[in-house]
Amino acid sequence: MQIAILLYEGFTALDAIGPYESLSHIPGTSTVFVAERPGPVGNDNGHLRVRVEAALDDVPRPDVLLVPGSGRYAEQQTNPAVLDWLRSADRTSAWTASVCTGSLILAAAGLLTGRRATTHWYGLAELGDLGALPTDARYVFDGKYVTAAGVSAGIDMGLALSGRIAGATHAQTVQLLMQYEPRPPYAAGDPATAPAGIVAAARRTLAAVIG
Amino acid sequence: MQIAILLYEGFTALDAIGPYESLSHIPGTSTVFVAERPGPVGNDNGHLRVRVEAALDDVPRPDVLLVPGSGRYAEQQTNPAVLDWLRSADRTSAWTASVCTGSLILAAAGLLTGRRATTHWYGLAELGDLGALPTDARYVFDGKYVTAAGVSAGIDMGLALSGRIAGATHAQTVQLLMQYEPRPPYAAGDPATAPAGIVAAARRTLAAVIG
Numbered sequence: 001m002q003i004a005i006l007l008y009e010g011f012t013a014l015d016a017i018g019p020y021e022s023l024s025h026i027p028g029t030s031t032v033f034v035a036e037r038p039g040p041v042g043n044d045n046g047h048l049r050v051r052v053e054a055a056l057d058d059v060p061r062p063d064v065l066l067v068p069g070s071g072r073y074a075e076q077q078t079n080p081a082v083l084d085w086l087r088s089a090d091r092t093s094a095w096t097a098s099v100c101t102g103s104l105i106l107a108a109a110g111l112l113t114g115r116r117a118t119t120h121w122y123g124l125a126e127l128g129d130l131g132a133l134p135t136d137a138r139y140v141f142d143g144k145y146v147t148a149a150g151v152s153a154g155i156d157m158g159l160a161l162s163g164r165i166a167g168a169t170h171a172q173t174v175q176l177l178m179q180y181e182p183r184p185p186y187a188a189g190d191p192a193t194a195p196a197g198i199v200a201a202a203r204r205t206l207a208a209v210i211g
Numbered sequence: 212m213q214i215a216i217l218l219y220e221g222f223t224a225l226d227a228i229g230p231y232e233s234l235s236h237i238p239g240t241s242t243v244f245v246a247e248r249p250g251p252v253g254n255d256n257g258h259l260r261v262r263v264e265a266a267l268d269d270v271p272r273p274d275v276l277l278v279p280g281s282g283r284y285a286e287q288q289t290n291p292a293v294l295d296w297l298r299s300a301d302r303t304s305a306w307t308a309s310v311c312t313g314s315l316i317l318a319a320a321g322l323l324t325g326r327r328a329t330t331h332w333y334g335l336a337e338l339g340d341l342g343a344l345p346t347d348a349r350y351v352f353d354g355k356y357v358t359a360a361g362v363s364a365g366i367d368m369g370l371a372l373s374g375r376i377a378g379a380t381h382a383q384t385v386q387l388l389m390q391y392e393p394r395p396p397y398a399a400g401d402p403a404t405a406p407a408g409i410v411a412a413a414r415r416t417l418a419a420v421i422g
Contacts, residue, residue: 013228013231014228014229014231014389017224017225017228020258021362021363030258032258040262045235047243047244048231048261049261050260051251121390151390152389155225155363156394159396159397160396172399172405172409173409173413175399178225178361178400179362179363179400180400181395182395183349183364184367184392184393185371186379188383188387188391189389189391189392189393191387193392194383194386194387198380198384
């Protein structure tokens with residue numbers, strides 16, 4: 001079983017690495033990071049450069065297809081090479097998955113039309129504009145499509161998807177290996193419950209990046 | 212303010228990226244990944260290769276020093292180049308931090324002697340053997356030293372440390388940007404509460420890697 005994680009210039013590192021850390025533990029799988037062009041691919045603030053060795057054409061039929069998000073997701077929504085590859089790889093994938101604004105790329109490829117899906121809280125309206133049925137949940141399964149909310153939600157999604165693929169005993173063991181018993185230091189992770197001033201500050205930050 | 216994240220062959224990706232994702236948002240900071248030798252550095256299972264551009268000598272005085280863990284931490288506990296750099300960088304750091312078995316490397320460098328610290332649950336006894344005061348907590352502050360439990364605990368630690376450095380309003384905003392409202396799909400992240408069979412399976416996996 002092959003797991004392909006799409007990287008592109010400006011990807012958010014935790015979007016990719018959160019689910020990677022659990023999915024890569026599934027027995028009998030190999031994981032490959034794939035990009036439009038092999039070579040170094042930089043994350044959103046340019047600190048991290050991943051040396052990607054596989055081009056899109058090198059990975060035509062992954063079993064699991066995962067698209068991380070980015071503040072720069074719009075560049076991929078209009079990138080024919082990426083959109084064509086997503087549509088083609090999705091034809092034979094067992095699972096097509098995303099984290100954060102990665103679902104806005106999948107939706108732009110037409111893969112989420114009429115499906116329940118989620119994304120970063122800031123992007124839920126756009127997800128609906130793109131034809132999906134926006135769902136405010138940590139992660140959403142609709143058939144073989146599984147989408148996670150913003151950034152850190154990919155960790156929860158990755159473990160849940162691991163459970164679907166390899167069973168709950170395996171996924172629980174990986175959760176314990178990762179010591180995933182989260183204790184967020186603040187109660188600020190959800191716009192519905194975070195302090196109003198924090199929500200306003202986050203919206204300003206995102207508006208400056210995304211519009 | 213400079214944040215230095217040490218990478219070495221076999222590092223666990225989420226150990227590094229979890230806290231990176233919050234710490235890199237601190238205003239006025241630059242983050243640098245640093246390794247003994249510049250060039251590609253592979254993670255524990257070799258899927259991810261990070262192109263590191265800074266050698267240890269290029270980053271002599273980081274303000275924040277962060278050491279991720281690995282199943283292969285023992286190689287670094289006896290690596291004089293890394294140990295010397297940690298001791299030297301620690302002399303002027305404002306914060307010296309670790310995730311998972313990264314604290315076992317800090318302890319091997321003599322930096323945690325007599326200090327309260329934590330690590331992956333599987334490594335707490337070794338942390339005591341190395342002279343620290345093992346503390347079973349999600350993350351532990353002792354003066355400028357902050358250590359996190361296994362793998363995913365670096366996310367909580369990174370946000371808590373962001374709060375110490377840049378204030379709670381900033382850290383809460385970053386938590387909301389990351390949508391960090393975790394919903395683990397299973398109750399298996401802590402050996403004290405995970406099902407006994409899961410704990411036994413995780414111990415077998417770790418014994419095969421670490422001993």
